[in-house]
Amino acid sequence: MAAEAAPPDSDSENRVAEAAILFKKMLDSGNCKPNVVTFGTLVKGLCANGNNTAAIQLLRKMEEGGCKPNLVIYSMIIDSLCKDTLVADAHNLFSEMTSKGIAPNVMTYTSLIHGVCKLQDWKEATRLLNEMVSKHIFPNVFTFSVLVDTFCKEGMVQEAKSVVKMMIQRDIEPNTITYNSLMDGYCMRGEMDKAKNVFKVMLSKACMVDAHSYSTLINGYCKRKMVDDARILFLEMSHKGIVPNTVTYSTLIDGFCKMGRIQDAQNLFSEMQALGQLPDIQTYSSLLDGLCKNKQFPKAVELLEEMEGRKLDFNIVTYSILIEGLCMAEKVEYAWDLLCSLSIKGIQPDVRTYTIMISGFCNGGLTCEAENLLRKMEEKGCSPDGCTYNTIICGLINNNETSRAVRLIEEMVERGFSADASTMELVINLLSKDKVDPALLAFIERPG
Structure with a gap:
């Protein structure tokens, strides 16, 4: 499946940059002529880091150097463009490829279908499907999984279910990604019985269920305020030998917080760290929100300081949670002090943060301060x-x-x-x- 690309980390970017420098030295020396494999390796690294422009420039250098790009290289760049919803550019490259006599394969078409589905262009997705079949290139499990995932994200679960039935009729076995997407679609609609039925089908198949499957169903239960069901499912994971990941822990912590069960959330927060799962920004934000909404401000401030000490890459959203909590508890002065301190931290408040503070001022009867802040946010380049x-x-x-x-x-x-x-x-x-x-x-x- 043409899955979403993970955000590139700095180490990965540095390695690609070093490879690019070495590659340039190869070209400049003239002693070592790179082949299609060398070019392909570097293109793969650039695409993995989302550097589509550099990948296309490298494609042109191949052509200039008399090294003919192959299907793999074209497909990698087309897939990367589609992941970034640059579908028009991907189409242009696809046309260029076919005009040079390079025939697309199922993965090339799957990438394009994924791209147009992200843009909700169902007509073009259907056209591409028909075109690939007319060329005797038949959709595989990845192609169908793209359609299932997209339909579910659009709330079109019945259509997604029809695609799964079509797969089975064609003797194409749905994989974990397919079933996870369908289960998530039912969870988004609050149809937890149907989601659980999909989960049971997955359990009946060997090695089908993973941590993401559990996290998806746990999230569905939490969204429906069925936190005890979510907790039972969480405990079941260990019996199945599946290790909960940060997403799983964060989801259940958020569920506990939204139900006001702060102690349960804090216990789970401590447990995950004791078992070597590091909390991420989402974990901290969920717990911070729960502490604020339950007026446990000393612990909330302590948690925020812990986040700052860990130098997590968090943004204004996290501070907005604490500012909103302080305002709701009528601690407007503390909220204002925190807002004013953000510039020192190099963080710019957004329109939501300013609106929260304005609401806090108004609820405290400080209407002049509220209107002054309305004007000040404009001066800071943030329009109401x-x-x-x-x-x-x-x-x-x-x-x-x-x-x-x-x-x-x-x-x-x-x-x-x-x-x-x-x-x-x-x-x-x-x-x-x-x-x-x-x-x-x-x-x-x-x-x-």
């Missing part, structure tokens, strides 16, 4: 969105600042944003009262 305006307008109305609210409503409309349901409800409630701010009434009654 519709949610920001609705948040501060609701805050002003709730604090009986209707004249200022009307001014911001007008500003919001001029910027192309509209009032959401909460804002409209507040406005309607105000209009139903005997005493209404004339400015608000004039705004509501104005033509257009």
Whole structure:
């Protein structure tokens, strides 16, 4: 299957860079002429790191040096382009390849089908399928798995199930990836009985279930607030000899946190580290959110400091969790201090962070501070969105600042944003009262 490429790590990028330097020395010396295998190895490394431009440039150097690119090299670049949804470029390279008499194979077509499916271009996916069959290139398990995965991600589980049936009818055995995708599709729809049935089918087949399978089903249960079922499944993994990975632990920790079972989450957090599974940014963020929502701020701050000490590559989302928690606990001053400290850490607040802080100010009756922050975020190059305006307008109305609210409503409309349901409800409630701010009434009654 044309699976998603893993983000390149710095070591991998460094090795490819070193290989490229060595390769250039080979070319410059003229003593050692690289062959198609040498070119292919370097193209593979560049594609693995998502460096499509350099891969294509290397393809051109092959041609200039009289070394004819083969199907493998073309297919690697086409696959890399499709993973980055650069489908038009992939199509161009595909046309170039076929015009040179290089016939595509099932993996070339599978990569293209994967690319167009990511763009939801079902018509083109069907055309490619028909074209490959007309050339007597028949879809394999990877091709069908791409379709199953895409249909499930789009919520089209019935279509995905039909593809699986078609595979079986053609004596193509669905693999772990196929079944995992189908199970995930049912989980996304909350159809846990059907998801469990797929899981049982996988269990009935030897070596079919992996850690990802368990993580998928555990996530489905957690999303439906069936955390005890998720925990039973988690414990079952060890009996089956399958080691939970960081994703599995993070999923269940998040489930516990969302159910307010912070102690269970913390115990699992400690367990994973004791067993050698390092928490990632998602694990920490889930636990941090749970601690904040349960008003355990000393532990939340301690956890944040631990994250900073580990020098994890986390972003504004993590800090926004703590800022929101502090605001909800009416610790607005601490939230503001944390927001102000971000510039020292080299982190730029985004529109959601500013909106959270504006909401905190409004809930604390600090409407002037809220409006000042609205202006300040603009100065910092972060434009407010519709949610920001609705948040501060609701805050002003709730604090009986209707004249200022009307001014911001007008500003919001001029910027192309509209009032959401909460804002409209507040406005309607105000209009139903005997005493209404004339400015608000004039705004509501104005033509257009």
